[in-house]
Amino acid sequence: MTNFSLQLPNDIIDIFGEKLNCIEDFISFGCVCKSWHQSFTRIKKKHVPFSPWLMLAYDENLPNIQTFFSFSSKKILNLPLPKPLIQDRRCLGSPFGWLVTIGLDLQIHLLNPLSQIQIPLPSQTTFSHQYKCSMEPEDLRRMFVFKFVLSSTPSEETSCVVMAIYSRFCKLAFAKPGDETWTSIESSRQDYTDAIFFQGQFYAVNSEAVLEICDINTPSPKAIKFASPPDGVSVDCGNRYYLVEMSGDLLLVERHIVGNGNDSAHEFHYYTFASQVYKLNFEKKSWTELSDLGDNALFIGTNTSYAIAISTSNYPEFRCNCIYFTDDHLELYCDNSLCDMGLFDLTDETEDEEEDVETVEPIYTGDNMISTFSRPLFIMPSF
Numbered sequence: 277m278t279n280f281s282l283q284l285p286n287d288i289i290d291i292f293g294e295k296l297n298c299i300e301d302f303i304s305f306g307c308v309c310k311s312w313h314q315s316f317t318r319i320k321k322k323h324v325p326f327s328p329w330l331m332l333a334y335d336e337n338l339p340n341i342q343t344f345f346s347f348s349s350k351k352i353l354n355l356p357l358p359k360p361l362i363q364d365r366r367c368l369g370s371p372f373g374w375l376v377t378i379g380l381d382l383q384i385h386l387l388n389p390l391s392q393i394q395i396p397l398p399s400q401t402t403f404s405h406q407y408k409c410s411m412e413p414e415d416l417r418r419m420f421v422f423k424f425v426l427s428s429t430p431s432e433e434t435s436c437v438v439m440a441i442y443s444r445f446c447k448l449a450f451a452k453p454g455d456e457t458w459t460s461i462e463s464s465r466q467d468y469t470d471a472i473f474f475q476g477q478f479y480a481v482n483s484e485a486v487l488e489i490c491d492i493n494t495p496s497p498k499a500i501k502f503a504s505p506p507d508g509v510s511v512d513c514g515n516r517y518y519l520v521e522m523s524g525d526l527l528l529v530e531r532h533i534v535g536n537g538n539d540s541a542h543e544f545h546y547y548t549f550a551s552q553v554y555k556l557n558f559e560k561k562s563w564t565e566l567s568d569l570g571d572n573a574l575f576i577g578t579n580t581s582y583a584i585a586i587s588t589s590n591y592p593e594f595r596c597n598c599i600y601f602t603d604d605h606l607e608l609y610c611d612n613s614l615c616d617m618g619l620f621d622l623t624d625e626t627e628d629e630e631e632d633v634e635t636v637e638p639i640y641t642g643d644n645m646i647s648t649f650s651r652p653l654f655i656m657p658s659f
Contacts, residue, residue, distance in 0.1 A: 289315040298348040299326040320659040323487045327591050328584070328656050329353070330602075330640055331369060331389075333647035342389060344655075345640050347593045352642065357389055364557060366417050366650040369579030373658025374427035376438065378421065380413045386430050386438075386453065390659055395430055395453045397438060400571040402457035405443040419606060422446055425580045427473035429658070437492070439478055441473045448480055448499060450492055461490055463499040470581060472519035474526050481519055481528060483509040487556070490596060497559060506530075506554045506563035516604075518576040522583040528554040528563060529576055532617075533616070545614045546605045548636060553622070569597045569622060577602030577617070578653040597622045600639060603651045615645040617652060 282613025293315050296302045329366060330345040332352075342357040365377040367387075375387045382400040387393070400420060407420070422441040430436040430453060439450045440458060446468045448461040465488065470586040471480040485505035488655050491498055505511060509530065518529040532550040553574075554563035573594045579602070586596040594600070603616040624635040645652055 278610070284311070285456065286311070286315065286318075290319055294318050298346075299329075300346060300349055300353070302326065303413045305417060325371065325584070325656050326658065327593060328371075328654050330639075331367065331375075331653050331655050332642075332644035333651055334364075335644050336363075339363075343644055344657075345357070345642070345652075347639075349618075355389060357392065361387055361392065361394060362389075367578075368424050369381075369653035369655040370424075370426045371424055371575075371580060371582035373656055374426065374430060375653075376424040376426075378417050380417055382413065382416060384421075386426075386436075388658070389655075390657055397453060398451050398455050398457050401552045403440070403442050403449055404458075405445060405447060407444070414649065415544045418609060419444075422606065423470065423578075424479075425471045425473065427478070437473070437478075439473070439480075439490075441468045441471065441480075446482075448490065450478070450490075450497070459492075459497060461492065461497045461499050463488065463497070467503075470518045470576075471515050472521060472526070472581065474519070474521050479519060479526070481517045483517070484529070485509050485517050485528065487519075487528070487564065501564065503556060503561040506565065518581045520574050520576070520581045520583050522569065523585075524571050526556040526558075527566070527574070527583075528556065529574060529581070531576065531601065533605075544611070545608060545616070547614075547616050547620065548601060549639070550635075551601075551620045551622070565621065571596045573597075573652045574599045577606045578651060579655065582656075584656075595619070596619065600654065602653055609651065610648045613646050615651060617645070 289312055293305050296305055305315045327348045332343045332345060335343060340359050341354045342362050344353045346353055355448055365379045368376045373388055377385050377387050384397040384400055386395040420442060425439040437450055437452055442449055445466040447466050448468055449458040451458045465482050466481040468480050471478055480488050480490060480499055487503040488499040489502040516531040520527045520529060530552045531548055533546045533548050537544040553566045555566050556563055572583050572627040573596060574583050574587055581586055584591055584595050601622045618636050619639050621635050
């Protein structure tokens, strides 16, 4: 094998590596011999996005280890990661290979779990609208920031902006690496549920499915209404809304959730039973319902929402026309041992609510799903 590999031109070796969509295979590729490792080093930064992983809850019995579930190999991966980078830190995922983490000291960082590079962001204490009552660090770490959204991968070549949905009012703020504080975004609305960086602009959606565009390049950043909710959306039923870019279009995902159980006995939980997807017409500023995602799958929950294109050679471990979701019901993390996580297949969607329940399928049933502050999330690993 060594003689054979030494005879191959570098561009041929690079093609082999570029064809590997599973990051475990790509890492093994780099271990074959010296010339293949050199190819690994050359192309790892510019490789196409790898297949998403499910990052599991931190296991206290495995110090200096973070566990992931690989959808491609259907195996648990134990990734060495120093305890100070991950232990007791709440994590949120992204499609860029980076996590956003919050510690008990309320310090916020960007973290690449593969390269172990950590980049500081402004502290949680620099947000406005801090709680006036005294709260334990454990509760502040879990509850104060609902979501982070990255504009791009953090690097020296790009200026990554991080949007946050924070406070009990679910307001908007943003920061860049190197900033000292989070900058609030003025708006007449609040209760935001998701945001996205789309075609050079941040957009945000609130609990009433109102879409707003965020102007952050002015001395007084503000969010203004851009589009009304889709026709027929029931804004008073407690459903959750997500923004996703798919094939150059902006989508709105409505996640239908329902409560179940005895609240007084700490058995109450939410579960997802259906989803609907809408596409924005930018000229008319109106939404059209989509019943078919084509060869795409969407990923929503405790991560920057994103889509991937599915084909026989490209992420074959995922199913097209499906929505994969994780549990982002933060308010219930401490009180229940159920995890609202799975996939919803739009192909099997029916008018019958009972049959809708059957279209939600589990994506993982192993250990390390439950945490009181940081539950499983999707991340697309990268170097």
